[in-house]
Amino acid sequence: MANIAVIAYSTYGHTNTLAESIIKGINESGAKGTLYQFEETLSADVLAKMYAAPKPAYPVITPDDLKKYDGFIFAFGTRYGRAPAQVSSFFDQTGGLWATGALIGKFGAFATGAAGQHGGHETAIMTSIPFLTHHGIIYVPLGYGNPTLFEETEVIGGSPWGSSYVAGSKGNLPVTDKDKNVAEFQGKSFGTLVSTFVKGKSL
Numbered sequence: 001m002a003n004i005a006v007i008a009y010s011t012y013g014h015t016n017t018l019a020e021s022i023i024k025g026i027n028e029s030g031a032k033g034t035l036y037q038f039e040e041t042l043s044a045d046v047l048a049k050m051y052a053a054p055k056p057a058y059p060v061i062t063p064d065d066l067k068k069y070d071g072f073i074f075a076f077g078t079r080y081g082r083a084p085a086q087v088s089s090f091f092d093q094t095g096g097l098w099a100t101g102a103l104i105g106k107f108g109a110f111a112t113g114a115a116g117q118h119g120g121h122e123t124a125i126m127t128s129i130p131f132l133t134h135h136g137i138i139y140v141p142l143g144y145g146n147p148t149l150f151e152e153t154e155v156i157g158g159s160p161w162g163s164s165y166v167a168g169s170k171g172n173l174p175v176t177d178k179d180k181n182v183a184e185f186q187g188k189s190f191g192t193l194v195s196t197f198v199k200g201k202s203l
């Protein structure tokens with residue numbers, strides 16, 4: 001069975017909702033999904049001033065945890081069109097894994113979200129791909145396999161780069177059922193792909 005980690009960073013909760021739908025899809029594919037969170041780097045004081053939501057109960061990922069998985073889906077809200085510092089800080093702790101080639105041949109994908117429809121969904125993912133590239137992790141795009149990605153009649157997240165949500169400028173918009181459905185689809189298709197590879201390798 002393929003083992004897949006979904007690692008989320010969320011300040012206000014939207015990304016955790018998306019990540020939970022991704023996990024659902026991974027488990028539907030027959031792979032085993034495990035949900036983690038990135039370590040927080042902001043102080044409790046700063047988080048309180050940002051009106052941050054309480055942290056979920058998911059375990060905090062360590063670099064060594066990555067070795068246990070065949071694939072990873074990294075999920076985080078957009079910060080100035082890029083990944084949050086908390087995600088970069090974690091990536092910067094993986095030098096030991098890079099030096100030993102520990103993640104070569106594993107699979108990786110991204111999910112994100114932003115306040116606005118045009119606030120950087122694609123750029124947050126695109127600018128994170130070098131992390132995968134340098135580790136030799138194979139990037140798996142979402143593509144256009146889910147029909148929701150063709151809809152144009154309402155505010156909707158998701159792109160060929162990965163599932164996503166639109167949170168609104170005050171974080172006032174919930175993650176929609178359609179966005180959850182795309183996230184579940186991403187988990188299921190990623191899980192199916194990684195499982196096929198793991199099965200093939202064991203033959």
Ligand SMILES: Cc1cc2nc3c(=O)[nH]c(=O)nc-3n(C[C@H](O)[C@H](O)[C@H](O)COP(=O)(O)O)c2cc1C
Binds near residue numbers: 078
């Ligand atoms: C410092 C900072 C920078 C942000 N930059 C952007 C941005 O460039 N574009 C955008 O649409 N939203 C931006 N946002 C909004 C976040 O993307 C949004 O709050 C987040 O995705 C909500 O997800 P969460 O509930 O999981 O924290 C920013 C938020 C913060 C705190």
